[in-house]
Amino acid sequence: MNELPLQSWMAALAQIEGAVHQSLARAIDPPAPQPPAGPGPLGRLAGRLEQWGDGLARLEGETAAAERELAADEEALAAWIDELRAVTPAPASTG
Numbered sequence: 001m002n003e004l005p006l007q008s009w010m011a012a013l014a015q016i017e018g019a020v021h022q023s024l025a026r027a028i029d030p031p032a033p034q035p036p037a038g039p040g041p042l043g044r045l046a047g048r049l050e051q052w053g054d055g056l057a058r059l060e061g062e063t064a065a066a067e068r069e070l071a072a073d074e075e076a077l078a079a080w081i082d083e084l085r086a087v088t089p090a091p092a093s094t095g
Contacts, residue, residue, distance in 0.1 A: 039047065
């Protein structure tokens with residue numbers, strides 16, 4: 001009595017296995033994964049580094065321009081002080 005259910009189960013499993021093999025044989029292979037569009041992580045990092053470099057170059061130019069303006073202002077102020085000293089009498093010394 002125990003053999004009949006076991007044989008039935010074995011037959012059912014064999015049938016299921018056959019159906020799975022047939023389904024797999026008919027299945028279409030999935031397409032190969034495509035690389036992501038756009039740059040990968042290293043490309044994005046390189047882009048960000050390039051942006052940083054561009055920003056640093058721009059800031060260096062702005063710093064140089066500010067330093068030139070400050071130097072010109074310093075020269076103008078020194079010239080003004082010299083002119084002021086030339087027209088202003090020196091204080092009398094007490095002694």
